[in-house]
Amino acid sequence: MTKLPEHLLQPPDPYIDGIIRKALAETEFGGLPLWTKSGCTLFVKVDSALIEANSNLLLTALLENEEYEGVPLIWFDVKLESLSQGQSRVVVFLDILDEQVVGCLDALAYQKWIVLHWYNQDQEYVCSSGIPWTREEGLRAQGLTAWGRGVIERTGGGDFEEAKIQALSHGDDC
Secondary structure: OOOOOHHHHOOOOHHHHHHHHHHHHOOOOEEEEEEEOOEEEEEEEOOHHHHHHHHHOEEEEEEEEEEEOOEEEEEEEEEEEEOOOEEEEEEEEEOOOOHHHHHHHHHHHHOOEEEEEEEOOOOOEEEEEEEEOOHHHHHHHHHHHHHHHHHHHHHOOOOHHHHHHHHHHOOOOO
16 A cells, blocks of 8 residues: 655645634534645544544545435544554545535546644644545545435535534434
8 A cells, every 4th residue: 555645744725724723613623624735625523532543543535425414424434443542443535516515526637645634622633644545436426416416406405504404413424
């Protein structure tokens, strides 16, 4: 397996970091996708205890999708497994009405890695890591943009934020 290039593990630049901190302050735990010079990058907010277990952490990410009450939900299901903390997961939703997110989905076809920048519960940057990403996964991501737009054309799209909250509160797969 190819090793993650060191330049991808650099902290986000101060401008991006400031924007991300403000956005993460409005959320519980979870994450935000952002198209950066590394391609589709995930900025993830989790409890610091989980980040501290990072040395033993096994990361996986699956890109999932489901139509929920007429809204196309697309999300990364990031699973974290450590010897000391057990298994946890973080869900990072992608709103395809946001052109930044469409750029993220499109970039996934060309990436070999998904870079994750980890923030603690106080919105402080802690570290960065990466997950291998295959060409097949990237091509599937491109198809999700068309799928999501098709759902919106058919249903009108609905309220993304409300559908996301409802899907999480009902214990669906996302």
